[in-house]
Every structure is written in C-alpha cells, then in structure tokens.
Amino acid sequence: MRAVTIDRFGDPSGLTVRETPAPAPGPGELALTVEAAGVAGVDAVIRRGTISSGLFPAGTVLGSEAAGTVTAVGDGVPGDWVGRRVWAFTGYGGAYAEQAVARLDDLTELPEGLSPVDAVTIGSAGPVAHFGLAHVHHAEGESVLVRGAAGSIGIAAVELAARAGVVAVTTSSAERGERLRTLGATYVLDRSGAGDAPETYDVIVDIVGGPTTADYLDRLAPNGRMVLVGAVAGMPPGDLGARLLESFQQSRSVATFSLNTVPVEARNGVRAEHLAAVARGDLHAVVHDVLPLDRAAEAHRRMDDGEVFGRIVLVP
Known part of the structure; x- marks a missing residue:
C-alpha cells in the first residue's frame, strides 16, 4: 500500500x-x-521531532485520525464490524495511508x-475541545478566550463555549476573525492578544503553547483557569510556574489536558x-482543503505557515 512516512524529522520535506x-x-x-485522514497539529509536533523521536x-x-470502511477484524472483535463506515484513532501513527x-x-x-472528510475534521477536535473545557470546569455564563482559534480544535472550542457565554479568540487576520464570529466568537484579538475586547477571562483554552504562553496568564480573571490542550508553537517557557506565582493572590491556575485521560466510553459517547x-448541521466541520496523499508535505508546509483555517484532509 502507499503511505506517508517520516524519513527525516524536522521540516515537511522529510515526509x-x-x-x-x-x-x-x-x-x-x-x-x-x-x-480520509486528518492533518492535525499533533502530527506536525511528531514530524518536527518535538516529541522524542x-x-x-x-x-x-x-497520522493519527482516519475514516473509512472496516475490511477485516482481529481476534476478539465481532465479525459484523466488517463493512461498517467508521472514524478511527490510529495511535499517533498509521493514518496517512491507504x-x-x-x-x-x-x-x-x-x-x-x-462524509469521511467531515469525520476526520471533527472526530478528535470536538472531544478535545469538549473535555478540555470540562477539565477547567467551564460553567454557564463564564467568558472564554480561545488562543489559536483558527484550527479545528479552536473552532470546536469556539462553537461549544459560545453556547454558554462570551467567547473571544486570537487569530492572524481580520478575515479569519469574521469567519470565527459566524461560528460564535464575540470578540476578535490579534496573535499578540491586542484588540477591542475584555482584559480578562474566566477560562483560556490554549492550543498554541510556545514561548509567549506565560503572557496570557495576565488575561486570567481572579480564579481564572488556563488549559493547555496543544503546543503547536512548541513548549511553554520554563518560568511559567514563577509567572503564575507572581499573581498568587488572584488564585489563577494552569492545567494541561489530554484526551487519553478520558474514559473510553465517555470520549466515544461525546464523539458520536x-x-x-x-x-445535522448543528456543529461545523470546517475543511480548509482536501489533498491527495502525495501532497502531505505541502499540507504540513501550509499548516506550518499558518495559512490553514480548519483542517486539511488527505485522501488516498
């Protein structure tokens, strides 16, 4: 079969x-x-070698997320799965393949x-956003800032949080900001956090990470909670804890969240x-582009360049 392999860690040319x-x-x-296989931020993190090679x-x-039709089952799996259309988590590898x-x-x-394309656009992103918000006890009426809202996780977080209250987003352009407004965003900030919006928020959902993560601690209200659900820009700075303690009397907190910690039945139920x-059209799977497998390096390059709104999907 044809598959996309990591022959060299680093930039997309290694695919x-x-x-x-x-x-x-x-x-x-x-x-x-x-x-269909979704091109996710975690795939880029693995490709770069940020996670131990x-x-x-x-x-x-x-590739970690695929959709298609079951063709065979192993021992212990009922045979009636054959022929069913499914979304699948392939274990942080194996999805960019036939x-x-x-x-x-x-x-x-x-x-x-x-469609399988829509399935791999929302299949992991939706549950990460849902349980990430739950992890920091997001409640009705609380304000939320989604940092890095133009990706599939960010878009899902915007749609889900907007059902409960005010949502602000950071993004790279006015055009993207307007698209996010149609999905539920109330305020739009630029990547530095500047914009005509409230100064502080009850909850911050951070998909970006990277060296400027600590700068957003000052955007937390008293008792505010930040949850890191990704690190597409790299690891946060080493002084994150010290910066948090500088505002000790504000009772702010920072958490990390991985879907791996959610019980199987719960995450599969929310995904379904x-x-x-x-x-039904009640949530949106925002697809930036659909590309063949042999353009996987291009998909990653476009993601690295920050031009993707939603998710790029690969099809064999």
Missing part, C-alpha cells in the same frame, strides 16, 4: 510517500480502507450522511454526539 506493507489487525483490532523511529507512517488498523475501543461508527451534530 515521503512510499510503498509499505499493509498492516494486519491483531487481537482487539480492526483494519480499514482509509478514505525514540517513540517514533524514522520510517514511521504519520489502509490502517485501530483498536476497537478507538472506533466510532459514522452516522448516515456524514459530535459526529451526529455535524451530520
């Missing part, structure tokens, strides 16, 4: 499309024909009428709800 052996499902796993050796097939495998616990059946909501 190569090559012929690799098709994976076979082991016990508790299923194989699927991939019809020892976990992802050269030659790893990139075929992939996933554990049964990491599959969600697609509702009627939902979100997929159904997109099929």
